[in-house]
Amino acid sequence: MVRRLTLAFVVILLLVIGLLPVLSMFVKSVIADGRLSLAAYEGLLASVRQWTLMGHSMVLSSLVTALTVAVGVPLGILLGKTDLPWRRFFTLLFVVPLLIPPYIVAVSWFDLLGSEGLLAHVLGASATRTTARLLFGLPGCTAVLFSIFLPIPMMLTMIFLRTINPRLEEAGRLVAGWRGVMKEITIPLVLPGVLLSAMLVFLLSFGEFSVPNFLRYDVFPVESFTQFSAFYNFKAATAAAVPLAAVTLILLLAESAFLRERTYQLRPFPERERLPLIRLGTHRRWLFASAAIAGLVIVIVPLVVLVIQSAGIDAYAEALDRAGGSLLRSLAYAVAGATLLTFLGFFTGYLVQTKALRYWRSVDSLTIFLFALPSTVIGIGLISQWNTPWTNFIYGTPVIIILGYLAKYTALTSRISVTQLAQIPPSMEEAARVAGAGWFRRMAFIVAPLARRGLVAGWVVGYIFSLRDTGITMLVYPAGHETLPVRIFTLMANGSPQLIAALCMVMITATLLPAGIAWMVPAVLKRKVIG
């Protein structure tokens, strides 16, 4: 009973935080002067510009998706399935761009290739005319978003590879080499993961507007944002957000219809058993070199450019002076967001894993839908729901920012919990139950401690994604409560490149430091226990 009530409460919380805003936004967009009206949409559909923008968005997202999948899946196989040296380091390296606010990567490339960038200093301004032209527009946007979203197909491929029963591959290895086994067995089995990643990359790049905005490639989500923040036309902003939600919904439905037939029992395998690894043999060298070069260009060069560009005490002093408050706020909100996300994700994950309520599948789909939904939609939805005289304690305070984090990122912590909980035999909880422990006691003393690694991982992921959030925060932050990514984004219009680079470095440090600590602490502790 306690269990059902608690889980039902969590579901209601998710509905209020996530679904209600989207619905309220939709309802308001079709009502004018108390009557049903499609006026807002007529304006939208009639304008040629909107269709052009939609076209741009589609082209950009398709290109980014095709590229990330084409590179990310082989990369995931290389890092997750072979004896490539340093594969763990490469995995961490390639993930970095996903962890920082997307536009920072764009800023960094601008600092390198722009007309006043580092390259121009070395080779002269004329040399960068072409690079700058390529950077500003579709090619630049595609390249930057590619480097940001590459880890998604890479990681999902690696995760799905781990769920394949090693016996299935061995049965193939009895009669065929790795090439045949990969082609006919392994890759078809990870196909659902590849599809999922393709869909996520498409939707995430579809909803991303800070990068296209900075690189001056006009895309659809910018419209909603501009209507709202430049013209204060909330109706038009809403109408422009609804197609984004519709595209998300359609893609998710298509995916689930397609996958329904294809999800085989993918259960994680006992950890002690190593995956059968492909021995690269003579291919080791050139594959290692390729991975190293890719990592250098995609990740290390942008970071180094920011370090060079920001070098010197002055830039950092000014950065802290002008954005110190935002930094502290960012940290506080991210800690709060991560903690709440961990709780919400744990219970949602528990619900999905144990199928404790009948509609567990819808809850799972809802979180994925919200994660894939463009930030603009969530932002506009939150405003539409909470901007009333009675709910100013939400709309006028940082609470609305936290609600945005919870709406968008619960899918991440929930999924991590599901994976972790799947490793715990149900008998653990059952034994506690037989011993007479109530549900909360079982959760607090048996299940949560057993799932602690998932909880820590969830917290770190929640922290990183809350901290890097730009899209939602930019729309909903109350005056005087802006976060660091938003502050940087606004300063970019007139701040010096040194200052911006320094701010970006501060942002990156704040993001990666806790992740680094969380990653090191268990290793240190373990060493102490053993040694």
Place this chain on the structure above:
Amino acid sequence: MKIVGMDAVSKFYNGERALDNVSLEIEEGERIVILGPSGCGKTTILRLIAGFIAPDTGAISIAGELVSRDGRIFTPPERRNLGMVFQDLALWPHLSVKGNIEFGLKARGIPREERKRKIREVLDLVGMAGYADRKPAELSGGQQQRVALARALVLEPRALLMDEPLSSLDLELNIRLRKEILRLQEKLGFTMVYVTHDRDEAADMATRVVSMKQGRIEV
């Protein structure tokens, strides 16, 4: 002729000894059963013979050819020409019965028409003629068993390794399938390496029983 030779093979997992100085010879056409309690190292022996793992010390030869020794594998599994029925069968869930059987034939480069013929023959042999287009999930436990057998036999392996293949079935079906496997073996004459923890099953299947305990062969 000697099909498999294991010479003083030891195998460690994370410093723990799973096999201790095991020597074993398997002759062509015999039905050898490896009998022992869970955890004694039976599966490890099959995986060493198949070539998924290498012995830490000792050597393994197949049909007179040295295939692995002292931590190194010289001949990968696909060039050993062995068949295996796994404990959990490991039927590929995304392929039909036909696809499961065809995979190895394709890998051997056998032409289409001949593949078709061989699939038909082997399905007849195991009594699954009408099921070529089913997915594994659409078959009963006993039927899946037959498909796994067909998949292993279609390539006419030098030896068929079977890792507790019937342990997941109820006793009645278990006994019926023992008879069928024996019938097939008699008909085709393949060498059989059969692993079980059940004495009755061992007695039924074997021309020779090898008992194991804690990583050693008992004499």
